[in-house]
Amino acid sequence: MAYSVIKENDLFLVTDLFGDISTDSTEGFGLYTKDTRFLSHLKLTVNGAKPIFLASESDRNYVSNIVLTNPDIKVGEKLWRESVEIKRTRFIYKGILYETIRATNFNPHLQRFSIKLEIDADFKDMFIIRGFQDGQFGRKTGVRQLASGFSIDYGGVDDVKRSLLVEWMEAPGHVTVSNEGAVIAYYMDLEAGQSASIELFFVPVINETYPQRHSHADAIQELQRMYADWEQRSTGVASNHPVFDSLYRRGLSDIRALLTDLGFGLFPVAGLPWYAVPFGRDSLITALQLLPVHPEIAKGTIMTMARYQGEKSDNWRDEQPGKIMHELRDGELANTNQVPFTPYYGTVDAMPLFLILIGEYVKWTDDIQLFEEMMPNIRRALEWIDTCGDLDESSFVTYNKESAKGITNQGWKDSSNSVVHRNGEYAQAPIALAEVQGYVYQAKTTIAELLRTMKPYSNDNKMIAWSSNLIAEAEELSKLFEKEFWVESDRFYALALDCGREQVETVTSNPGHVLMSGMLNPDRAAAVADKLLSKEMFSGYGIRTMAEGEKGYNPISYHNGSVWPHDNSLCLMGLNHEGFHKEALTVMEGLLAASSSFENHRLPELFCGYSANKDTPIHYPVACSPQAWAAATPFVFIEVMLGMQLDYMTRQISLHPVLPVGMDWLSVRRLRLGSGVLDVDVKRRNETCAYHILANTTGWTVVSH
Numbered sequence: 001m002a003y004s005v006i007k008e009n010d011l012f013l014v015t016d017l018f019g020d021i022s023t024d025s026t027e028g029f030g031l032y033t034k035d036t037r038f039l040s041h042l043k044l045t046v047n048g049a050k051p052i053f054l055a056s057e058s059d060r061n062y063v064s065n066i067v068l069t070n071p072d073i074k075v076g077e078k079l080w081r082e083s084v085e086i087k088r089t090r091f092i093y094k095g096i097l098y099e100t101i102r103a104t105n106f107n108p109h110l111q112r113f114s115i116k117l118e119i120d121a122d123f124k125d126m127f128i129i130r131g132f133q134d135g136q137f138g139r140k141t142g143v144r145q146l147a148s149g150f151s152i153d154y155g156g157v158d159d160v161k162r163s164l165l166v167e168w169m170e171a172p173g174h175v176t177v178s179n180e181g182a183v184i185a186y187y188m189d190l191e192a193g194q195s196a197s198i199e200l201f202f203v204p205v206i207n208e209t210y211p212q213r214h215s216h217a218d219a220i221q222e223l224q225r226m227y228a229d230w231e232q233r234s235t236g237v238a239s240n241h242p243v244f245d246s247l248y249r250r251g252l253s254d255i256r257a258l259l260t261d262l263g264f265g266l267f268p269v270a271g272l273p274w275y276a277v278p279f280g281r282d283s284l285i286t287a288l289q290l291l292p293v294h295p296e297i298a299k300g301t302i303m304t305m306a307r308y309q310g311e312k313s314d315n316w317r318d319e320q321p322g323k324i325m326h327e328l329r330d331g332e333l334a335n336t337n338q339v340p341f342t343p344y345y346g347t348v349d350a351m352p353l354f355l356i357l358i359g360e361y362v363k364w365t366d367d368i369q370l371f372e373e374m375m376p377n378i379r380r381a382l383e384w385i386d387t388c389g390d391l392d393e394s395s396f397v398t399y400n401k402e403s404a405k406g407i408t409n410q411g412w413k414d415s416s417n418s419v420v421h422r423n424g425e426y427a428q429a430p431i432a433l434a435e436v437q438g439y440v441y442q443a444k445t446t447i448a449e450l451l452r453t454m455k456p457y458s459n460d461n462k463m464i465a466w467s468s469n470l471i472a473e474a475e476e477l478s479k480l481f482e483k484e485f486w487v488e489s490d491r492f493y494a495l496a497l498d499c500g501r502e503q504v505e506t507v508t509s510n511p512g513h514v515l516m517s518g519m520l521n522p523d524r525a526a527a528v529a530d531k532l533l534s535k536e537m538f539s540g541y542g543i544r545t546m547a548e549g550e551k552g553y554n555p556i557s558y559h560n561g562s563v564w565p566h567d568n569s570l571c572l573m574g575l576n577h578e579g580f581h582k583e584a585l586t587v588m589e590g591l592l593a594a595s596s597s598f599e600n601h602r603l604p605e606l607f608c609g610y611s612a613n614k615d616t617p618i619h620y621p622v623a624c625s626p627q628a629w630a631a632a633t634p635f636v637f638i639e640v641m642l643g644m645q646l647d648y649m650t651r652q653i654s655l656h657p658v659l660p661v662g663m664d665w666l667s668v669r670r671l672r673l674g675s676g677v678l679d680v681d682v683k684r685r686n687e688t689c690a691y692h693i694l695a696n697t698t699g700w701t702v703v704s705h
Contacts, residue, residue: 003027004056004064005272005626007257008092008223010034011204014273017056019066019088020044023122028129028273031097031164031202035277035331037129038164038204041120041181044088044101046070047079047113051086061257061626062223063091070113083107084190086115093219095211097202105190112189114173115198120181121164123154125331127339130274133405135338143177149201150175150182158335165203165210230256235293236669237638241662243592246601247634254602254631255290255297264307265300271605271627278328278343280305280350281412282629284357289569289632291364292639295672298361299370305354306377308343310384315402316340318410322384324350326407339405346407348399351381351389352439359446363648366674368454378447385440386473394501395480396432397440411436412567413510413545413559419496420552420560422505427498434493437481438514444474445518453649478519485511491527507531507547509567515574522578529580532571533587540612541594542568543587548609555609555618562620565591565603566629569636576640579705581658584640589660591633603630641666641682642691645705646673653698654705657682657689673698 005014011033015021021029021042031039044051051068066088072081083106090099105111123140127133138156149167156162172184188196199216214222230252237248259266262278268290269275270282287301310323317340318326329341355378362371389397399410408416411433419427451457451467458464485493487503493511494503512532515525531537536547542563546553555561568587575584590612595601597616605627608618638644641663643656653673659666659682666682676697682689693702 003029003273004066006061006064006090006092007272007276008062009095010260010276011092011095011097012272012276013039013064013090013092013097015042015064017066018044018051018053018068019056019064019090023120030129031204032126032273032276033095033204034206035126035329035334036162036204037124037126038121038162039097039119039202040122040124041118043118044068044086045116045118046084046086047073048116049073052082060227061253062227063089063220065089079111079113080107083111084113091220091223093214093223095204096213096219098216098219099200099202100216101198101200102195103188103190103197104195105192108192110189110191112187114185114187116183116185117200118181118183119152119166121152121154123156123162123164123332125333126274126329127331127333133333133339135333136336137332140179143179143182145175145177145182150177151205152181156332156335158332160332160335161205161207163205163208165201165205167201167203167213169199227253227256233294235638235671236667238667239663240665241592241660243596243601244634244637244660244663247592247595247603248637250600250602251631251634252293254626255286255294255628258626258628258631259297261300262304262307264303266297267301267304268297268628268632271624271630274624275627277330278304278308278325280324280326280347281353284324284350284353285566285570286628286632288353288357288360289566289629289635291360292644292671293635295361295364298357298364299367302354302358302361302370302374305350306374309377309380310345316404317342317344318346318401318403318406320345320384320388322351322380322382322388323347324354324381326350326410340403344403344406346399346401346403346410348389348397348410348433349412349436349439351384352397352436352443355381355443355447356439359443359450362450362454363646364673371450371454382444382447382470385443391430392499392501394432394497395477396484396497397436398430398432400429400431411510413508415558417552417557418559419498419504420506421498422551424551427496427504430499431504432497433510434481434485434495435510435513437477437485438511438517438519441474441477441481441519442517444470444477448474449648474519481519482521482524486524490531492531493524493528506550506552507537509537509543509545509564509571512543512567512571512574516570516577517574518577520578525578526580529575529578529583532575533583538586538590539563539609541590541607541617543571544609546609548611556620558606558620561609562606563594563609563617564606564630565633566627569629569633572636572640576643577645579656581640581643581656585658585660588637588640592660602626603633605630638668638671642668642680643705646700651700653678653700653702655680655691655702656705657691659684659689673700675699678702 030037054067057065068086073079173187174185268286270279287298325343326347328343448467448470496504604623645654679695
């Protein structure tokens with residue numbers, strides 16, 4: 001990864017590997033909150049020269065450690081090469097970026113040198129930085145020198161006052177402020193082996209609301225405690241497979257860094273650096289992946305999505321009553337309605353995914369109170385599915401962009417070229433995507449199951465009738481789906497139906513998501529599993545988004561031939577649900593092999609779809625990392641390796657354990673279900689795997705299948 005990134009709640013920092021920020025960089029380096037860059041330029045020099053990079057530690061998401069040294073400086077105050085070690089340590093705590101610069105003299109003599117920092121803020125909106133949007137924006141109103149720092153101020157066209165406050169513990173030797181920001185200089189005289197530290201605070205201020213500052217020592221100690229508590233409350237997983245163990249730990253750390261709370265509970269934002277905001281689809285899928293590890297994150301996600309559920313018809317934002325948001329932005333352009341993201345509702349799958357997450361969360365936790373609280377939201381989401389979602393009255397959920405600045409394709413493959421016919425022509429809206437119909441089926445049957453099972457609903461005739469209606473609607477959808485989406489010549493399902501209800505026959509991963517819905521008959525489910533693992537679809541490192549050989553196939557495209565870990569994880573859920581354990585193992589083994597080639601065993605948002613006969617998977621050039629649903633992919637592995645399925649009506653946990661090549665034992669501890677936990681060990685015995693239950697306080701019965 002060619003950058004360093006740290007995040008805590010809704011403040012995050014992206015720098016180059018030196019720890020610097022350059023305004024003219026294309027990577028969008030900076031310190032961000034509320035979709036605004038509060039720190040746009042940060043440059044450290046030693047005696048006026050750029051230091052030499054030695055190391056950057058990024059294994060912990062809450063703290064960045066960068067080690068530098070000086071070049072050979074012969075002009076002015078001479079400095080022998082590599083005489084001074086400079087360590088930059090930074091972390092974020094409660095809305096403040098803390099930085100410590102520690103200099104150590106390794107010259108055997110007294111050494112005099114200066115450390116200078118150039119600092120500026122441009123307060124640019126994220127949409128402008130990404131090059132997606134131009135527009136009207138405010139201006140910098142000045143730079144003020146203060147008793148223990150300085151402030152760079154900005155007045156926005158949205159009437160929001162924004163400032164970057166920079167403070168220090170020890171005053172610099174010299175400070176210069178101008179319209180271009182500030183330059184601070186520290187002059188150091190260090191004896192051999194002596195060290196000195198500079199402690200700085202970078203504070204984004206909005207409408208003169210100042211977060212409380214803590215000492216560096218207290219802040220980092222509290223951060224460490226918070227991360228230790230997160231890990232302790234997580235499902236404990238260990239094995240003799242070091243790559244998996246590392247991938248699992250990395251996923252836990254990445255998800256913790258991506259958590260944000262808008263006042264309704266913790267939920268995962270989509271990813272860094274571009275998508276550190278609430279995303280309907282991404283946040284919902286990540287919370288679904290997290291259920292075996294941290295089920296409470298689903299509650300925060302559900303509550304946040306419910307808070308922003310659509311209430312009216314607004315074409316500018318693609319909003320309709322009952323819709324779940326796609327993306328929420330809070331920058332200057334959004335606040336002045338120059339972009340429709342306040343929030344924007346251009347998504348077709350967030351509504352059924354919202355319902356699926358509610359249902360699965362209640363199954364895992366028995367949180368009947370949340371189900372009751374969400375009943376109005378459930379009804380509105382279902383009403384949208386049956387009315388506004390059926391644009392062409394085809395009985396399928398479809399999408400069509402109305403907003404002038406909205407998203408053309410509104411499924412998870414939302415690039416403009418992702419729904420393409422075999423002749424190379426792009427499908428025209430309204431479009432019905434295969435996976436969305438599976439989500440709708442799963443949403444209706446899941447809600448129906450809860451209505452039939454949970455008290456007091458199971459004794460309410462109206463609720464029983466509603467449940468029966470939902471099941472009948474789901475079965476009608478299943479029959480219609482088989483009739484209109486099945487492509488006999490491919491023994492597979494079409495990617496979509498276009499505006500003329502013509503099949504988009506291109507072979508893609510989308511139908512793989514339908515497996516987890518339970519909508520397919522056994523023969524058709526087997527055909528889907530076979531196709532997903534075919535040489536055209538499976539690269540060796542994962543399932544491709546589009547089959548090799550299709551006219552639209554491109555292994556270096558965003559959605560038409562690349563490999564997305566989260567896409568694979570949803571296919572894995574389906575393979576496990578349908579009992580295709582061998583195929584699921586193959587997919588897991590491919591992803592594990594891929595992860596060993598990425599820094600810190602972190603699966604990125606996506607990687608190129610080239611076959612595994614290459615030495616290593618090829619990086620996609622602008623993939624987000626960390627990305628929430630990629631980070632949560634190894635959590636799905638737990639369910640798959642246990643072969644775990646839940647039957648809520650009978651309160652049975654069904655297990656059929658399988659382990660990937662290279663793993664002989666798996667230990668799972670504190671897996672929360674209901675009000676209790678499950679502890680289970682799995683061991684390989686020749687060609688089979690056996691499980692042993694060490695503790696079960698869940699109230700559920702464990703059975704083999």
